[in-house]
Amino acid sequence: MLKEFGQKYLGGDIGFSLVMHTWGQTMQEHLHIHFIVTGGALVSSPTGYSWNPASHKFLFPALLLSNMFRNRFCFEIAKLWADDKLNTNDGALDVQDxxxxxxxxxWEVYIQPPLYDKEKLLEYLGRYIFRIAISNHRIVALGKDTVTFKYFDNRDDGKEKLMTLHVFEFIRRFLSHVLPDGFVRVRHFGLHNAGLRLKLQHARRVLGEPFELPAILKLKFLDWFKKISGSDDDPRLCKFCGKGLMLPVREFGPVFGWRLFFHAVLGFFSSWKLAFT
Known part of the structure; x- marks a missing residue:
């Protein structure tokens, strides 16, 4: 739909990336999507390419975009339901209602010009890519059956407050934001999509940038960690002895199929071995 608006209001191809965000300050369900959209469109003609910049104060009509998004979203849900492809929890979900x-x-689609320059804007959006529902530094106390953490109350002028939850409720809220297997949090469309790489290069050229795309820098882990944490401490340093370094040996992904059965067998023999030691 955004690509349609780009053609209608800017006369060409736009690019946009989105990051899905599912939680609020207290880990409650707060489903929303952050978009970063090019401030203009690549216009193609028989004589070549040009760039049509958007107005600094106007990109697309927000009210019209909100209504169209609502209608199309509900239409697609109804289509899935009609094709019997929607999980209604054995009829417990009243889809029509x-x-x-x-x-x-x-429905609200909020559009605003960037508050920062492009580097800071990308850095801000990048924080949501690998962020989890709550960071360790926000947890201030652990009780026998409770967890207390800090949060900012946006309904009270963003004041910092404390919330205490039963440990089971804390875990439930945290795990409710773990994405299903195969679900993608970040998507790229239009000029940001790999399929339009050549058009992206043309867009760079007409904007005065080098035609070739810049090479992606590969940061070493320690350099990356120091950059995002602002600390020179080595995160691999053992917290107990203060001397040894903890080094990664192997990464494990999700376990499915025969591997799941294999793990179950290993678990059985591990339990059996422990029982007789």
Missing amino acids: MLQQGLSKN
């Missing part, structure tokens, strides 16, 4: 409620509400 859900669609009626969704269509009766105003």
Whole structure:
């Protein structure tokens, strides 16, 4: 839909990347998506390419985009339901009532110019890519059955407050934001998509940038960690002896199929071995 708006209001191809964000300050469900959109479009003509910049104060009509997004989203849900491809939890989900409620509400698409320069903007968006629902530094106390953590109350002028949850509720909230297997949090479309790499190069050229795409720098782990943490401490240093270095040996991904069975067998023999030691 954004590509359609790019053609209609800017007359060409735009690029945009999105990051899905599912939680709020207290790890409650707060589903929303952050978009970064090019401030203009690549216009092609028989004589070549040109760049049509967007107005600094206007990209697309937000109200129209909000309504179209709501209608198209609900239409696709209804289509899945009609094709029996929607999981309704054995009929427990009243899809028709859900669609009626969704269509009766105003959906919000918020559009604003960047508050920072492009480097800081990309850095800000990048924080959401690998961030989890809560960071360790926000946890201030652990009780026998409770966890207390800091949060900012956006309904009270962003004041910092404390919240205490039962450990089971804390774990439930945290795990509710773990994405299903195969789900992609970050997507790229238009000029940002790998399939339009050549058009992206043409866009760079008409904007005065080198035609060739820049090589991606490969940072070493320690350099990357120091850059994001602002600390010169070695994170591999053992916290107990203060001398030894903890080095990665192997990475393990999700376990499926025969590997899951194999792990179960190993677990059985491990339990059997421990029982007789």
